Amino acid sequence: MEYVSRVPRPPLDGLIDDLYYLEGTPPYARLMLPPVPAALLIVNLGPPFHIRAGVDLEATEYADGCVVTVPTRAWEFSYPPRTRSVGVHFKAWGTAPFLPMPAAELCDHPVTIEQAWGRPAAVELQDRLATADGPHAMLRLLEDELRRRLCETPGLGLVRHTTSVIEATGGAVPIGDLSAAAGVSNTHLAQRFKELVGVTPKRLARIQRFATTLLALDFAGPVDWAEVAGAAGYFDQAHFGHELRAFTGLTPTRYAEVRRQFLREHPGNVLDSWPLPAD
Numbered sequence: 001m002e003y004v005s006r007v008p009r010p011p012l013d014g015l016i017d018d019l020y021y022l023e024g025t026p027p028y029a030r031l032m033l034p035p036v037p038a039a040l041l042i043v044n045l046g047p048p049f050h051i052r053a054g055v056d057l058e059a060t061e062y063a064d065g066c067v068v069t070v071p072t073r074a075w076e077f078s079y080p081p082r083t084r085s086v087g088v089h090f091k092a093w094g095t096a097p098f099l100p101m102p103a104a105e106l107c108d109h110p111v112t113i114e115q116a117w118g119r120p121a122a123v124e125l126q127d128r129l130a131t132a133d134g135p136h137a138m139l140r141l142l143e144d145e146l147r148r149r150l151c152e153t154p155g156l157g158l159v160r161h162t163t164s165v166i167e168a169t170g171g172a173v174p175i176g177d178l179s180a181a182a183g184v185s186n187t188h189l190a191q192r193f194k195e196l197v198g199v200t201p202k203r204l205a206r207i208q209r210f211a212t213t214l215l216a217l218d219f220a221g222p223v224d225w226a227e228v229a230g231a232a233g234y235f236d237q238a239h240f241g242h243e244l245r246a247f248t249g250l251t252p253t254r255y256a257e258v259r260r261q262f263l264r265e266h267p268g269n270v271l272d273s274w275p276l277p278a279d
Contacts, residue, residue: 001022001024001025001027001270001271002021002023002024002135003020003022003270004020004021004136004139005018005019005020005021006019006020006136006139006140006143007019008143012143012146012147012150014091014160015090015091015097016088016089016090016091016094016146017038017089017090017091018088019086019087019088019089019139019142019143020086020087020088021085021135021139022083022086022087022270023046023083023085023135024082024083025081025082026079026083026271027262027265027266027269027271028079028277028278029079029081029279030076030077030079030277030278030279031076031077031078031079031275031276031277031278032074032076032077032248032276032277032278033071033075033076033077033276034074034210034211034214034247034248034274034276035070035071035073035074035075035211036070036071036207036211036274037070037092037163037166037171037204037207037208037211038070038089038090038091038094039067039068039070039090039091039092039094039095039103039198040066040067040068040088040089040090041065041066041067041068041087041088041090041095041098042065042066042068042085042087043064043065043085043086043087043113043125043129043142044062044064044065044066044084044085044126045084045085045086045126045129045130046080046082046083046085047080047081047082048061048062048063049062049077049078049079049080049083050062050077050078051066051068051076051077052076052078053071053075053108053109053110059076059078060110062110062112063112064113064114064122064126065085065087065112065113065122065126066110066111066112066113067099067106067110067111067113067116068106068110069095069103069106069107069197070092070197070198070204070207071108072107072199072203073108073246073247073248074247074248075108076278077275086129086135086138086139086142088142088146091160091163092163092197092204093159093160093163093196093197096156096159096196096197097150097153098116098146098149098150098151099116100116100117101116102194102195102196102198103194103195103196104194104195104198106198107198107199113125113126117149125142129141153196155192155195155196156196158182158184158189158192159193159196159197161182162178162182162189162193162201165178166201166204166205166208167208170208170209170213170232170233171204171206171207171209171210171212172205172232172233173205175189175201175205178201179201189201206243207247209232209233209234210243210244210247212232213228213240214255215273219256219259219260219263220263223256225240225241225252228240229241240252248276255276258276258277259276262275262276262277
């Protein structure tokens with residue numbers, strides 16, 4: 001698969017990790033993506049794809065693309081045989097200045113580009129991207145579109161600062177300490193997070209600790225799960241195992257097996273750092 005990435009210029013770099021172009025044949029028809037403390041926008045330029053998010057039993061088709069705010073559990077992404085898209089990896093709070101609705105309305109319920117920005121805008125953006133002169137031109141075009149749509153967002157500074165503390169501590173921070181440091185009540189902080197991130201600070205901290213723990217692991221050799229749990233600040237190995245099952249539906253042993261399957265069958269694939277085969 002071809003993957004081209006670009007970090008946007010200020011001020012978008014304070015909201016976005018990178019813009020990307022993706023094209024090719026996916027390693028698996030269905031991928032399971034464990035939750036991460038981040039959001040995603042996809043502008044689809046190929047056949048429709050499907051997403052089964054949260055506890056939804058049925059997958060939903062997305063033709064023009066989608067916006068995904070911070071998920072609370074794993075979601076399943078079904079690719080067509082050949083995929084082509086341009087997207088944005090947002091920071092946890094990054095979608096707020098670009099959406100007309102509170103992020104909480106999208107929690108585990110991705111919306112289409114049309115639902116977010118209207119059909120005329122969605123169609124025009126797809127057409128402009130599809131006719132652009134290569135991936136780099138596409139990313140510049142998408143960056144310009146986001147810059148044009150950037151809006152002032154009350155409370156974003158509070159959420160951004162608090163999220164940076166959660167990230168710096170790997171999610172191992174008492175929520176009461178966060179609100180006290182910010183000079184606001186727990187209720188006020190939770191409301192702002194629901195509006196701009198889609199989840200509460202407590203939930204975001206859980207997801208941050210979970211993702212930080214798993215991303216640091218090397219599955220090339222044996223994994224001592226008790227040691228992993230203790231180093232990450234979980235009460236014990238059972239506590240970590242419960243979190244892993246809650247977020248992915250897999251036991252630690254099964255998670256390691258599936259992760260190694262991906263690395264063995266598709267070494268060096270651009271998608272091998274986090275998604276898991278769902279087939």
